[in-house]
Amino acid sequence: MKDLLRIPLTLLAAVSLLLAACAGPSGTTAPSGSTASPGGSPSATADSGASPTDGASPSASADTGASPSATSGASESPAGSPDASGTPAGSPSAAACPDTARDQTIDMWSPLTGPDGDEMTALATRFSTENEWGITVNHVPTPDYLTALQTAAASPDQLPDATIVRVINVGELAARNIITPWGADALSVLGDIEGQLAPLPWERGEYNGERYSIPIDFAGLVMYYNKDMFAAANVEEPGTEPWTREEFDAALTALQDSGVQAISIGTLFNSATLFQTFIEQFGGSVVNEDGTQATFNSPEGVEALEYIKTLRDTHGTQASGPNDPEVQPFSAGQAAIVIHGPWHISNLGQLPFTGYAPVPQVGDEFAVWGGSHQLAVHSDDAAIQSAAACWLSWFYENSVAWAAAGQIPAYTPARESADLATQAPGIAAIAPSAAEGVIILPQVPGLEGAVWPQGFEPAIDAILLGQETDIQAALDRQNAIAQQVIDQNAETFGGGTPVESPAGSESPAASESPSAAPVP
């Protein structure tokens, strides 16, 4: 009898286990939580201002140890001193900081979990001690920040006051009521800032006709090259002007002839960003202007993928997989070139031989994949927003220090400042070209997720890894899938979603339905 009973009991136990694992939407987040919390969560570290699904976790957490000395050292010297010595009049915008902003404390999250996060913290601390209005900014680097924001938004009063967001997430964050548009009061603190910021990053901070985020920086791919290998192969070092295709091809050939690996190309993030760069350079685009159509199976898309395939087959490594393994041959002194995000400046800059240049222009016009960090607010409280704006205008004046952390300042005077070349040579090399040609997808919720991990990335990897050979067919198939996802997203978030819904609710952060509570 007893034994007979035991079976259903054990079954019940098994079922409980099972339920724990699979039940409901909340059940699925359990594993994500456990993986996301430590510093090395993939999306957290590849800090591009965009968040591809693949990321750079372990390598970047290794970077973290390597570089703070360089960046924090740099942060103390630049423009800070004149500002610090009590000349607020020096920055016209700062003078406009309103009384309401006084003594506000701003908790600010960011996805900056690498060395750039340390630099941001240093800047926030400096601002908090130096500013004359008693404003305090607490910077909290938040791994897997999107999940953290969603979670915080699900329960009342958990969101911070402001968050540095990746531009690619702005539409979705806005559509899901996580961020609030900047109000007129706060924008008036910044004055005529639009004319002093890089145009495209500024434009992409707008969603549904509202100003949801303000760029602090943007990023573009950097061509890292090994100066010693260039010298040995008699290749002239590039300047801030992008190489032409002829120069690029000639250099690759010369480098290969000199007996080194000319360029290191991996899969996932590396090839996906190259693809977006080249398709645009060839005159195409991964999506149409308003982000409603996937268009990467165009002739330009095929040409771009063919080009990457040829580069990789001729010169490439067998580097593949997540976490940027393609950087390793370069840092080990085996490969002469790697084209990657500027966040690698902090570790590759430690090497004696690293030089920086813009991505070559292999097509008719220059373009480079990029991202942008932007400041968004979660509260429509004018005092908080104004204080955040005061912090922002101080930040702009000091953004050369931020460039040293590996991002291109959105603030044009900082980008054109003579200090940039000394404080951040890598950024100075790519800033002029990237300001012209940076590619940032249109502000459509979920667009990057639709076209990148669901779209071109599987096609690119299948071709590069030799699982498929028909480039057109692979791109056609993935383009159709991406289109389905885009259409689903449009249905969900609506081209036709009433604009007033985010703006209309008083506290968009707090979800109205308490039934949202069980989600972690």
Next chain:
Amino acid sequence: MTTQAAAAKSLETTAVARKRGFNITPYLFILPHLIFFTLFLAWPFVFGIYTSLFEYDFLRPENRPFVGLENYTDLFTSGTVQARNFWRSMRATIEFIIWSVPPLVVFAVFLAVLLNNRFRGKSFFRMTFFAPYTLSVTAAAVVWWWLFQNQGLINQVLVATGIGGRQWLSTMPDAWIAITIATVWWTIGFNTVIILAALQEIPVSLYEAAAIDGASPARRFWHITLPMLRPVLVLVITITLLASANLFGQPYIMTAGGPTQQTETIIFQIFSEGIRRGQMGSAAAMSIVVAALLLIVTAVNFKFFGKSEAN
């Protein structure tokens, strides 16, 4: 005699009382578990079913249309993104189960038998094999990500020994092998400890009798150890199967689901759909279908392998 009879009688009466009236005692006993079960298992499960009937985004209460069974029919309509992703990741999950369950059970039995012997440093080895289990999945996966890099230690050893390196994390089936090795290293200690405990329950007299009859160690293993372990093995296999079906962290960190989404498991998929894409309804529907399938697998497992326990 009299006391026995009295005891038997009192048992009878309580049994009768139990049949006739309501006895709260057993319910009080299960109450603590019941509370947690309801709160953290039953309620989310029910809520999950509810969620799956909507296009559900917990951050957009103003836009939450009821879609009925559409989230389910999407999974069974060929050509939809959901069906494509769901069945691809289902296939990946089954592949991983096939890769991982045999070594996780066989090596655990092997290790447990070894550790059950008497030798110096026994506790040290028991601890050593269990130690990785205490790591978080992130730590374990990152360690193995490093080891399986193209320029990583494993490839360097393979090259040095003349076997030649492999692209572990970006070719198939190498990615599964790498993930399986990482998983076995990480979780084998759990299975080993359970089996070890069961081994220690087996009466020594059985082995002594077999030894007197001249049975070889191999025969003793096949005819005593394994049959005696059977009930525990059913449990271990079931738990391992469920754990493998819930694979997420290792591919998330080691392969990012690659190469070309071939190691995107079902939980990975549910995470992407629900958390990354904010399609909670569709993700909940996937969860429910997976839960139903796993329930069936578990029931079958107990029915076929658990038989002798019932006798």
